Amino acid sequence: MSLPRTPNISLSTKLILLVVGPLALTLAVTLPLTVTGLNRLASETSSQRLEEEIGVIGEQFADLENRLNQSADEIAKNPNLLSAVREADTAKIASNLLSISLVSDLQHLGVVDIKGVALGHEHQADSRFDERETTAMNALGLLEIETTTVMQVPQGWFLMAIRPLKDSVGLVGSVSVGRMIDVEALAEMNFNRLDPLVLVFNEFGKVATSSIDADQISSTFSIVPDSELVEVARTGQVVLGSVIVGGMKQRAAYSPVVLGGGSRGVFAVVLTTSPVVSLRDELIANYVMVTAALVLLVLGVGYVVTRTITQRILRLRDTAVEIGNGNLLVRVEETINDEMGTLAHEFNRMADSLNEKNTQLELANRNLEMRVFERTDELEQANARLVEAHSQLVRTEKLAAIGELSNGVAHDLRSPLGAIRNGVFFLKARLTKSNKLTTDPKIAEFLEVMDNRITHCDKIIGDLIAFTHIGPPEYAPVNLAQALDSAIWIIGTPSGLTIVKELGDEEVEVQADHNQLVKVFSSLAVNAQEAMPEGGVLTISLKKTESTAELTFADNGMGMDSAELDKIFDPLYTTKIQGTGLGLAVCQQIIAKHNGRLDVSSQRDVGTTFTVVLPLIVGYTVAAESQVSEARP
Numbered sequence: 001m002s003l004p005r006t007p008n009i010s011l012s013t014k015l016i017l018l019v020v021g022p023l024a025l026t027l028a029v030t031l032p033l034t035v036t037g038l039n040r041l042a043s044e045t046s047s048q049r050l051e052e053e054i055g056v057i058g059e060q061f062a063d064l065e066n067r068l069n070q071s072a073d074e075i076a077k078n079p080n081l082l083s084a085v086r087e088a089d090t091a092k093i094a095s096n097l098l099s100i101s102l103v104s105d106l107q108h109l110g111v112v113d114i115k116g117v118a119l120g121h122e123h124q125a126d127s128r129f130d131e132r133e134t135t136a137m138n139a140l141g142l143l144e145i146e147t148t149t150v151m152q153v154p155q156g157w158f159l160m161a162i163r164p165l166k167d168s169v170g171l172v173g174s175v176s177v178g179r180m181i182d183v184e185a186l187a188e189m190n191f192n193r194l195d196p197l198v199l200v201f202n203e204f205g206k207v208a209t210s211s212i213d214a215d216q217i218s219s220t221f222s223i224v225p226d227s228e229l230v231e232v233a234r235t236g237q238v239v240l241g242s243v244i245v246g247g248m249k250q251r252a253a254y255s256p257v258v259l260g261g262g263s264r265g266v267f268a269v270v271l272t273t274s275p276v277v278s279l280r281d282e283l284i285a286n287y288v289m290v291t292a293a294l295v296l297l298v299l300g301v302g303y304v305v306t307r308t309i310t311q312r313i314l315r316l317r318d319t320a321v322e323i324g325n326g327n328l329l330v331r332v333e334e335t336i337n338d339e340m341g342t343l344a345h346e347f348n349r350m351a352d353s354l355n356e357k358n359t360q361l362e363l364a365n366r367n368l369e370m371r372v373f374e375r376t377d378e379l380e381q382a383n384a385r386l387v388e389a390h391s392q393l394v395r396t397e398k399l400a401a402i403g404e405l406s407n408g409v410a411h412d413l414r415s416p417l418g419a420i421r422n423g424v425f426f427l428k429a430r431l432t433k434s435n436k437l438t439t440d441p442k443i444a445e446f447l448e449v450m451d452n453r454i455t456h457c458d459k460i461i462g463d464l465i466a467f468t469h470i471g472p473p474e475y476a477p478v479n480l481a482q483a484l485d486s487a488i489w490i491i492g493t494p495s496g497l498t499i500v501k502e503l504g505d506e507e508v509e510v511q512a513d514h515n516q517l518v519k520v521f522s523s524l525a526v527n528a529q530e531a532m533p534e535g536g537v538l539t540i541s542l543k544k545t546e547s548t549a550e551l552t553f554a555d556n557g558m559g560m561d562s563a564e565l566d567k568i569f570d571p572l573y574t575t576k577i578q579g580t581g582l583g584l585a586v587c588q589q590i591i592a593k594h595n596g597r598l599d600v601s602s603q604r605d606v607g608t609t610f611t612v613v614l615p616l617i618v619g620y621t622v623a624a625e626s627q628v629s630e631a632r633p
Contacts, residue, residue, distance in 0.1 A: 046271055047240060050253035053196050053269040054238060060189040061257045061267070064159065064179065065148055071104055072146075072161035072177045081175070082167045085111060085119060093120040108158065108178030112138045114171055129153070137162055141174025148259045152202050156209035157181040157265060186211040197245065197270040199223065205230040221246050225268060229254045233266045243270045319347060417461075421454050470589050473513035475618050480508045480517075480542060480551055487521035496535025499525075503542045508549045511618040512594050520587045520598075524553045524610050527583065531557030531608060548596075548622055549614050556607040565602055595621045 075081065078100070084092035097109045101122040110121040116138055133151055140147055141162040151158040158178050165173040179185070181200060190198045190211040198211040205227040224244040232239050233254040243252040252270040259265075424447055431443060481503050493499060528538045532555055539554045560568070569588045584598075591598045595615050602608040613622050 046251045050196075050240060050251065050269055050271065051238075054253050054255045057189060057198055057267060057269060058255065058257060064181075064185075064189070065259055068106075068159055068161045068177065068179050069148060071106060072163045072175070075100060075104075075109070075177060076163035076165055076175055079167075081111070082165055082172060085113060085165055085173045086167060086169070088113060088119065090119055097122045105179070106177050107180040108160070108176065110134075110138075110176045111165070111173060112142070113173040114142065116142060119173070129158070137176055138174050141165075141176065142171070144171060150259060150265050151178075152208065153180075154208075155180065155182045156186075157200055159259070182209050183211070183213050195272045197223075197250075197272055199225065199243070199268040199270065201225065201230050201266045201268070225252075226254075230266050230268075233268075234264060236264075243268060245270060245272060319344075417454055417457055421451070424450050424454070470516075470586065470593065473516055473590075473594055475511045476514065477509050478512045478514045478517060480510065480549060480614075483514055483517045484521050484540065484542075484551070486514075487518045487525060490518070490522050491525055491529070494529055497529055497532065498535075498537045500537060500539045501541075502539065506544065508542060508544050510549050510614045510616055512614060513590075516590045516594075520590050520612065521551070521553075523583045523587050524612075527610075528553055528555035528557065528608070531555050531559075544616075547616055547620060549616060551612045551614075552609060553611075554607060554609040559604045559606050559608055560602040561604050565600065568600065569598075595619065597622045 078096065081093065081096045081100075084096055093111055097111065097120055100106075101109055101124070107124045108122070110123075111119045113119055116135070129151055137149065137151070137160060141164045144164040144166070146161075146163050148159070148161045151160055157180075159181055160176055160178045162174060162176050164171055165175055186198050186200065186209060190196070194212060200208050200210075202208040205225070207223050207225060210223060222244075223246075226241050226243065229239050229241040233256050236256050236258070238253060238255045240251075240253050242249045244250070250270050250272055252268050254266060254268045257265050257267055428447055431447075484501070484503075488499065525538065525540075532538075536556045539552075541552045541554070543550050543552075568584050570585065588598045591612060591614070597613040599611040599613065600608065601611075615622050
């Protein structure tokens, strides 16, 4: 008969279980007690917060009443309105009410004469008042009673202020002004917060409106108040209770709001979130962290114990794992001449043999990789030269085609355009003498359109010719700041465009062609202006290095994506409706003839940056320097 087998549990595992078991039991007992305490604290904190929020919303109602009374007092003293009511001039009254409504935050303005007859009103809210309530309200004003009251409408409350209209002779009528307390008004009074939720109730104890539009949240979203507590609040008491919001019971406080005239409404403040939930979650997270730390501590203790008891076995095991992972330089310490020492010696001898074989394989592999790298580098260089040659061939063909086109355009188009321009000039002269230009403005308008179109066509022809006839630079010392000022003076500063120059205190001079640089700078500034049709900021900065000068044009316009960015220097490519696609190509050619470089970076809806890099010394090539710097490790 054999004994039942017990599980093979290591000593370190037993020690860990011995500590983790009581720890887990302690956490299982203390955590529910802590959560219960936090729930009790949440209830007390909710009551305190509800009292604070009731005070805040009550102050908002009082402030709204004060502003409404102030508006009513100012309107009741308006001399134009008093004169119009005394004269019973309804047109003048309507004009005055319209003017007042345009400058005041009011949704209702109404005027009656001394007999109670309505003379005019301005009513922006989509609500109608009960006729009996309106008559009673106007009667208070005719009795020379200044009061504030609440009228119930489907959208919520209408806070009304009534004032008698009296001039130097006596009473002439009554005016009523109103402010709608709807979703927007409550949201503003609640500082546009979602928590707490503010409710106002109608005369039947139902929700008239709230600080959020329940229909926009969900068609099934509902708010159900406690009608008994609403009635208690009407008696003048602040009472704590609950409101069912979206099917969930939430803590709430019901409070009366008493206006100057003695009328009373009821509002409620509802907490939609628990103020202590985050504290409870944080405490639970702390419990988890403490548990994890204790588990790590227990694991560390088990590791130390296991290491102390089975140190030599673990050392041999770790060495075998290292050898299996490819570390053939690791060795087992041979200290005692016993069975473990013999096993360690054999391990070391096996590692020596494997290390020798591995060294031979690594040497052969390095030789093979070196030959592969050399061949790959040769292929990459050949491919780069092929791509560059192809790009140069395509560009040469484009330039040749544009050159052939431009040589014929100057004669074939400019001559007829000149004849048309002369004809327009002749027509203007004749029509001016016959007074046709003044009697029929359409003729002058069409002649001006024709003249502008001829000028635009002539510019396109000039751009084509300039692109294919860019001469070599006439080198002379050029002050970049002065050249930039000349370019800005040429194009002017359109309205809405702000040019910020960050040129520093040091004057930067380069050996270049002044006129060609002015052409490049003005073209880049015009591009930035056209990229910001609604206006913006063009920042132009200048910096100097040991061998180059860099002038940067950065705008905050519409920007470009990578597909457009790859083509902007191609001749005849443009994203403008009336562009020729030659401006940037001409700029790039001019800078290239100066042995410089024109770089661009852009991001859609962020802006575009052009950088002109020019050598300080004639003959120095910026592009060559860039290639050398990129090749450096």
